[in-house]
Amino acid sequence: MDLNAYTLEAEIEEHHWWFVGRRRLFAQLLTDLAVPRDAAILDVGTSTGTNLRLLKGLGYSNVTGVDRSPQAIEFCSAKGLGPVELGDVCNLPFADGSFDVVFATDIIEHVDNDMSALQELSRVLKPNGRVLITVPAFQVLWGVQDEVGHHKRRYRLKELVDKVLAAGFRPLQQYYFNYLLFLPILAARMLLKVFRFGVTNENQLTTPLLNRILLKIFTFDVRTAGKVRAPFGVSCLVLVDRGQS
Numbered sequence: 637m638d639l640n641a642y643t644l645e646a647e648i649e650e651h652h653w654w655f656v657g658r659r660r661l662f663a664q665l666l667t668d669l670a671v672p673r674d675a676a677i678l679d680v681g682t683s684t685g686t687n688l689r690l691l692k693g694l695g696y697s698n699v700t701g702v703d704r705s706p707q708a709i710e711f712c713s714a715k716g717l718g719p720v721e722l723g724d725v726c727n728l729p730f731a732d733g734s735f736d737v738v739f740a741t742d743i744i745e746h747v748d749n750d751m752s753a754l755q756e757l758s759r760v761l762k763p764n765g766r767v768l769i770t771v772p773a774f775q776v777l778w779g780v781q782d783e784v785g786h787h788k789r790r791y792r793l794k795e796l797v798d799k800v801l802a803a804g805f806r807p808l809q810q811y812y813f814n815y816l817l818f819l820p821i822l823a824a825r826m827l828l829k830v831f832r833f834g835v836t837n838e839n840q841l842t843t844p845l846l847n848r849i850l851l852k853i854f855t856f857d858v859r860t861a862g863k864v865r866a867p868f869g870v871s872c873l874v875l876v877d878r879g880q881s
Contacts, residue, residue, distance in 0.1 A: 639707055641784045644839055646684040646711040652839065653847050657854035659690040661813065662741070662768065664858075665875065666694065669766060674698055675736040678760065680725050681743030683708050685717035692717060700735075702728060725753045730760045741770040742871075745787045754803035758878060766877050767805065771796060773812055773872045779825035781838050793872045806879035812869025813861035816853055821870055 649655040671677075673695050679687045682701030691699045701720035703709055709720045723729040725743055738757050744750040757767050772782065772790045782790065797810055814821075828838075842850070861869065 641837060642684055642705065642707050642711060644837055645686075646715075648839055648842075649684055649686040650689065651847070652842065653851035653854050655686045656851055657858050658741070658770075659686065660855060661858035661861075661873075662687065662690055662739070663694060665768060665809075666737075669737075671696075671737055671766075676700075676734060676762075677737045677739070678702065678728075678730070678735040679739045679741075680728070680757065681740065681746065682712060682720050685712040685715055685720075687739050687741060688712060688717040688720070689715075700730075702730075726756055728756050728760050732759055733762050734760050736762050736765045738765065738767045740767060742772065744769065745771050745789055745791070746785070748788060750789075751799060751803060754799060754805070758804055761878060763878060766808070766875060769796070769800065769874045769876065771872050773869055777818075777822055777825060777870060779838070780828060780836065784837055791872050793874075796872050796874055800874055800876050804878060805876035807874055807876050809862060809873070809875040811862050811865050811873055812867070812871065813858055813873055814854065814870035815861060815864065815866035815868060816857045817850070818866075818868050818870055 674697055677691060677696055677699045679691070679699065679701045682688055682703045688699065688701050701712060701718060702723040703720055704722065704724045706722065709722060712718050712720045721729055725740065726747055726749060738761055740757055744753045747753050761767060772787065773792065775790045778790060793810060793812055797807055800807060
């Protein structure tokens, strides 16, 4: 991401509806999996620490972040979140089979070779481990955030599932989320494409009142997405393991 995007994210991630709601989704998944508090967890592409904040808050004691941006690592350090190591999702600085759980949330869309990234996630995972993968969905939603985030692509759920299967994973859960806001976000991004309004980051548009409203909607969304299984959403989620050898 651009430095300005990191700076803004670092300022808002603790309270912004998107990050708060997504952390609630991930927390529920960890609870459902009964992940022990001493499990070795890796957060890949940790950015300014939103997942590290979640894991620390839940009491996980063996958590490592990795990011290719020194600026992102500095933001995490300033917040007391870490440790975070310098590294790339396609070349992780860890031994084979190091982690019980790997978070790869909104990261593989940033790299040219997403299959290489998925294979690297598999390499560092313990035999009975789990990987949580989320990505932005539907190319029609391409907008300002994709540009400032230096995304290479957005995904359909089937495409993502096909790729994790090709990488040797077994999907355990798969669904779209942020489905309730799909049409409003699509409309807003189409308007921004036409008129721009001088917006360089969509987070500039989120007022405190709008943030509270969107958080209520998104909280309901993440509680129900795995049950509703809507055929669309702003994001895809796939939870995988390495299957049977």
